[in-house]
Amino acid sequence: MGWNLKMKDKTKRPSKKNSNKYHREYYHNKLKNDPKFIEKRKERDKQRYYGDKEKAKQKYLKYMQKPGTKKRKLENHREWVKNNIKHVRNERNRYGRIRKKNDKSFKIKSNLRTRFWFVLQKYSSTSGEIVSKKYGINYTQIVEHLKPFPQDIENYHIDHVIPLSKFDFNNLSHIKIAFAPKNHQWLTKEQNMIKGNKLVHQDFK
Numbered sequence: 001m002g003w004n005l006k007m008k009d010k011t012k013r014p015s016k017k018n019s020n021k022y023h024r025e026y027y028h029n030k031l032k033n034d035p036k037f038i039e040k041r042k043e044r045d046k047q048r049y050y051g052d053k054e055k056a057k058q059k060y061l062k063y064m065q066k067p068g069t070k071k072r073k074l075e076n077h078r079e080w081v082k083n084n085i086k087h088v089r090n091e092r093n094r095y096g097r098i099r100k101k102n103d104k105s106f107k108i109k110s111n112l113r114t115r116f117w118f119v120l121q122k123y124s125s126t127s128g129e130i131v132s133k134k135y136g137i138n139y140t141q142i143v144e145h146l147k148p149f150p151q152d153i154e155n156y157h158i159d160h161v162i163p164l165s166k167f168d169f170n171n172l173s174h175i176k177i178a179f180a181p182k183n184h185q186w187l188t189k190e191q192n193m194i195k196g197n198k199l200v201h202q203d204f205k
Helices: 002-010 016-033 035-051 053-064 069-083 085-102 104-123 139-145 172-178 189-195
Strands: 156-160 184-188
Touching: 053 069, 069 085, 085 104, 104 139, 104 156, 156 189, 184 189
Parallel strands: none
Antiparallel strands: 156 184
16 A cells, blocks of 8 residues: 555645646756757647647737746846847848838938947047937938928938037937937038038028
8 A cells, every 4th residue: 555655645646736847847948958949849830830820829929928038038038139149230231221222211310320329439528328219319200301302312411400520428308309300401412512511591590
């Protein structure tokens, strides 16, 4: 009788909670360390998704509603980005290049953002503390102000009516005026070269 009880204890199945924990840890380690398993898992998930998209969608939504899931996925994503930062940057740059070719507004916004940070680095001693939205710099409004775009847009530059060099970029009110929509205009490359650092707009003569 005693022997049977001992054998029963040894062959006792683990609790459902411990079993689930074991399987999570097992698959987590496989996903981290086994390239063949990763590819096999990706292919299986792809077939399941395309086999029944609606079912896959509902299953995913149900999974995301579980306590702690969103936080855990966010932490995992941050860790993945940290470990694959070069790949992330390359993909982000590739996406940006493709979108700039097909979306003029996006290209203009990107160029304006680049110019904004370049100017702050050049003229301001507090550039690290400045956030464009905080000081009323709205790139969408600037783009709307510049519409309609020139047909041969590649032959034009976006010019600042009052040149950026005339502002004090340690003064936050100056920054807001410098990047106000009405301080932007289209000039041909030749006109922009001639204008240079001068105030030649009719409103400022």
